[in-house]
Amino acid sequence: MLRISRDKFYKKRVFKGATFKTGLLWWLGLVLLVTTACGDNPVSLATPTFTATAITSIAATATNPASSPSPSLTQVATSAPTVGPSGTTLLPVSTGEANSPGTPALSPTPTNTHPYFDRVFIVVLENADYAQAIAQPYLKKLAGQSVLLTNYSGVAHPSYPNYLALVAGSTFGITSDGQTNLDHPTIMDLMNKQGVSWKFYAEQYPEGKCFTGVQSGNYVRKHLPALSFVEIQKDPAQCSLVVPATQLAKDISTNSLPDYSFYVPDLKNDGHDTGVAYASKWLEGFLGSVATTQALGARTLLVVTFDESDNTGNNRIYTVLGGPVVKPGVTSDVQYTHYNLLRTIEDNFQLGNLGQQDAKAGPITGVWQNGS
Numbered sequence: 001m002l003r004i005s006r007d008k009f010y011k012k013r014v015f016k017g018a019t020f021k022t023g024l025l026w027w028l029g030l031v032l033l034v035t036t037a038c039g040d041n042p043v044s045l046a047t048p049t050f051t052a053t054a055i056t057s058i059a060a061t062a063t064n065p066a067s068s069p070s071p072s073l074t075q076v077a078t079s080a081p082t083v084g085p086s087g088t089t090l091l092p093v094s095t096g097e098a099n100s101p102g103t104p105a106l107s108p109t110p111t112n113t114h115p116y117f118d119r120v121f122i123v124v125l126e127n128a129d130y131a132q133a134i135a136q137p138y139l140k141k142l143a144g145q146s147v148l149l150t151n152y153s154g155v156a157h158p159s160y161p162n163y164l165a166l167v168a169g170s171t172f173g174i175t176s177d178g179q180t181n182l183d184h185p186t187i188m189d190l191m192n193k194q195g196v197s198w199k200f201y202a203e204q205y206p207e208g209k210c211f212t213g214v215q216s217g218n219y220v221r222k223h224l225p226a227l228s229f230v231e232i233q234k235d236p237a238q239c240s241l242v243v244p245a246t247q248l249a250k251d252i253s254t255n256s257l258p259d260y261s262f263y264v265p266d267l268k269n270d271g272h273d274t275g276v277a278y279a280s281k282w283l284e285g286f287l288g289s290v291a292t293t294q295a296l297g298a299r300t301l302l303v304v305t306f307d308e309s310d311n312t313g314n315n316r317i318y319t320v321l322g323g324p325v326v327k328p329g330v331t332s333d334v335q336y337t338h339y340n341l342l343r344t345i346e347d348n349f350q351l352g353n354l355g356q357q358d359a360k361a362g363p364i365t366g367v368w369q370n371g372s
Contacts, residue, residue: 116348116368117301117325121261124166124223125283126159128276129309133318136280142287142304146322147367148331154308154315155337155357159272162307163225165338167262169356177222179214181230187260187342188226188238190351197258200226203245203266210239218266218273223307226262252295259349261296301325303341326367340364 125133130150133139154162160179161171168186191198204219205211212233214221221227224242232238245264251257264270269286271279283304296302302322309315319336322328339361346353353359365372 114299114348114350115370115372116344117323118299119257119259119261119297120301120303120345120348121263121296122166122303122305123263123265123283123286124163124270125265125276125279125304125306126223126270126272127308127310128271128279128306128318129311129313130316130318132276132310133280133306136277138280138284139276139304139318142283142322143318143320145328146302146304146320147326147328149319149321149334149336149364150331151333152305152317152319152336154306154317155339157308157312157315159307160222162338163223164228165357166342167225168229169339169342169354169358179221180228181233182228183230185354186226186229186232187346187351187354188229188232190346190354191260191349192238194349194351196260196349196351198241198260198262199247199251199258200224200242200262200264201245201248202242202264203269205242205244205264207244207246210236210242218268219264220267223270223272224264257296260345296323299323299325305338305341321364321367325369327369330367332364332367334364334366336364337361 134143155165156162156171156175158175158177160177161174164174164182165171167188168182168184170184172180172182172184174180188198190196202219202224204217205224206216206219210227210233212221212227226232226242227239232242241258248261248263265279265282265286267273269279269282287302300323303319304322305319306317309317319341339357340363342358343353343361344363345351346358347363
């Protein structure tokens with residue numbers, strides 16, 4: 001190793017004014033010589049800098065979300081379902097923020113090929129006059145957020161024939177709640193022919209079988225019209241589309257909701273055994289607000305209606321149409337019945353009609369966002 005006397009250097013080179021520049025040049029040359037002698041790994045004292053490549057990469061991530069994986073709306077985990085009266089599983093409630101922890105995963109919205117809506121979700125409550133229902137705080141609030149049909153009526157008394165009318169366009173002369181097995185076409189047949197998916201969700205419905213019994217706990221068949229028709233009873237594939245209500249949260253979380261959903265609360269939650277005030281509170285917990293329809297899809301129609309009034313008068317009942325496909329806050333005093341609702345769904349999905357009272361009824365108009 002090269003050794004040089006520091007004292008000798010300073011005396012001979014540095015502190016003699018005439019030779020200062022010469023000494024400085026000699027010292028720099030010495031540093032270069034020592035660096036070379038130390039091999040391939042000299043210690044660097046340079047300050048690290050960001051390279052152009054790194055900056056470009058960060059910018060790309062910030063401006064192009066596709067380059068940085070993040071959950072889409074359909075990938076966000078569903079919030080845990082809550083439990084309502086009598087232990088029913090409730091819909092997860094949306095906070096209204098797309099990626100917030102409480103937002104349910106959105107179901108895929110079909111291509112916009114239908115005039116009014118791409119999906120319909122129907123909830124039927126029990127036995128209340130219009131005036132009784134609209135006096136309930138939540139039902140009144142829901143009406144203000146939706147389209148309120150102020151002149152909508154059931155078609156018969158008691159409950160059972162009204163449910164038949166909703167899916168088959170007729171009461172078939174039935175005037176009691178006694179269960180009948182009918183061999184008539186329904187809207188389910190029309191949907192099968194056109195490839196429109198459907199499902200009935202029923203609270204406390206026995207799981208794992210096609211149950212055609214009259215009652216099980218607080219579930220009653222008279223409120224689930226699909227099972228009054230022999231074609232569905234005898235076809236395992238179709239009867240498998242009648243499911244316990246607990247399946248709803250699963251279908252939402254797996255993006256597998258059908259185009260047509262008919263939700264059947266149990267005897268407590270629909271108000272049959274408990275009254276309209278109880279039913280209204282249950283519905284508030286179930287839906288939360290109209291914003292919850294985000295969980296059902298962007299072009300979903302939410303229908304909340306009653307089967308019949310609580311008396312034998314004009315059978316006027318509370319009915320609202322909710323969701324982003326209608327004009328919120330609108331009221332319509334046009335006279336409508338369950339047959340008009342059925343016809344609206346038939347026309348929307350281009351199903352034709354059943355040749356019953358639905359063929360004579362017109363669709364509900366003047367309430368849709370598309371101007372119809």
